[in-house]
Amino acid sequence: MVRRRYIPLRTAHPGMILDQAIIDRAGRVLIARRTPLEDFHIEGLRKMGVGGIYIREGEEDPDQEVEKEEQSLPAALQKTYDKVKVRDPARVKISESVRKRVAQGVQYLYQDTNSADFTNASRSITDDLLKAIEDNDAVAVDIGALQVSDEYTFKHSVDVATMAMIVARKYGLNDNQVYQIGIAGLLHDIGKSKIPNEILNKAGKLTDDEFTIMKMHSTYGYHILEPKKDISQEVKLGVLQHHEKMNGKGYPMQVTGEKIHLFSRIISVADIYDALVTERPYKKPFSPRAxxxxxxxxxxxxxxxxxxxxxxxxxLYPVGSDVMLSTGEMARVVENLSYAVLRPKVLGLQNGKVYDLANDVKCANIIIL
Known part of the structure; x- marks a missing residue:
């Protein structure tokens, strides 16, 4: 049985298996998950200011995948569950081969922003992501599962591009706009390739001066793309303005409202979400719900x-997943409601009662923990 354990870095020693990816501020994987630690890894983490790490202990359980499947219920409860459950909308699924190809492609983009093949590589990656959406006729994202993989670099850019395309479809943008926003999402942080490594890799909080330099990445990104005539102006604006805020408190230009390009407004939401839930050397991840x-x-x-x-x-809570209610009862999700992502319909596993958390006033004080 494999288990994950947090340890202070001072107690780490060679041979321990790392159970997290060590990722810098540009999304680059410095040490991949499941790497056996060596002395130079530990010394590097210490220099970065990392205080503790997750390690992997025990042996793989061959039945681990089975445990992830829905657990069977008593016959009467199973009958109720089968009757009331409503399948989730089609979700994005990316095959392992595509994940690997995409991750390698994004790494190539960041390593050589002056490459003559830069635009074609960007389009090829976006084609792969869009095909994954179209092949599944996907209209939703399971945001607890969407990752290229923490084994590969730059997952953040790919996550943001995928989420941005799904949201753009929901918004009503046409096929070409969805494709273009995929490219913009993929390249939104390309300017970080120009930020000094000592700032990108810093484990602690940035100083004001360092943060000022970090904020230049959106402008740098625009400057990288601006000479490329085969990349659209809307993509370039999407990259330039993705940190602008509707109230004018963003950067780099402090523009407001409709002056912020729609691509930027969409990418901003996806960028903020993925940044919150992604573990970094300098912060712990927030839960998807938070x-x-x-x-x-x-x-x-x-x-x-x-x-x-x-x-x-x-x-947030795929149909079939088990959750704990604030009443102390375990429940199984039976239907997700697009207008109430935090409050699905669930089936109580003790009493067999269906709780409509979004619409039943009797459930108003019940939340999922």
Whole structure:
């Protein structure tokens, strides 16, 4: 049985198996998950200021995948579950071969932004991601599962591109716009290739001066793309403005409202979500639920229609997953409601009662923990 354990870095020693990816601020994997630690790994982590790490202990359980499947219920309860469950909307699925190809492609883009093949490589990666959406006729994202893999570099850019395309579809953009926003999402952080490594890799909080330099990445990204005549202006604006806020408190230009390109407004929501839930050397990840709640609170900063489309495109609790209610009862999700991502319908596993958390006033004080 494999288990994950957090240890202070001072107690780490060679031979331990790392159970997390060590990722810098540009999304680059410095040490891959499941790497056997060596002295130079530990010394490098110490220099980065990492205080503790997750390690992997025990042996693989051959039945581990079976455990992830729905557990069978008593016959009467199973009958109720089968009767009331409603399948989730089609979700994005990316095959392992595509994940690997995409990750290698994004790494190539970041390593050589002046390559003559830069635009073709960007389009090829976006083609792969869009095909994954279209092959599944996907209209939703399981945001607890969407990752290229923490074994590969730059998962953040791919996650943002995929989410942005799904949200763009929900928003009503046409096929070409969805494709273009995929390219913009993929390249939104390309300017970080120009940020000094000592800032990108810093484990602790950035100083004001360092943060000022970090904020230049969106401008650098625009400057990288601006000479490339085969990349559209809307993609370039999407990259330049993805940190602008509706209330003018973003950067680099502090523009407001409709002056922020729609691509940027969509990418911003996906970027914020993925940044919140992704573990970094300098921060622990937020849970998907906490990240969604934080986005919901940003009504002055984010485009409300885009936020609504994001909420309607994500699945926090896939049908069939078991959750703990604030009443202390375990329940199984039977239906997700696009207008209430945090409050699905669930079936109580003790009493066989269906709780409509979104619409039944009797359930108003019940939440999923």
């Amino acid at each position: 990240a969604v709640e934080m986005i919901m609170s940003m009504t002055e900063e984010l485009d409300i229609k885009v936020m609504k489309c994001f909420m309607e495109s994500v699945i």
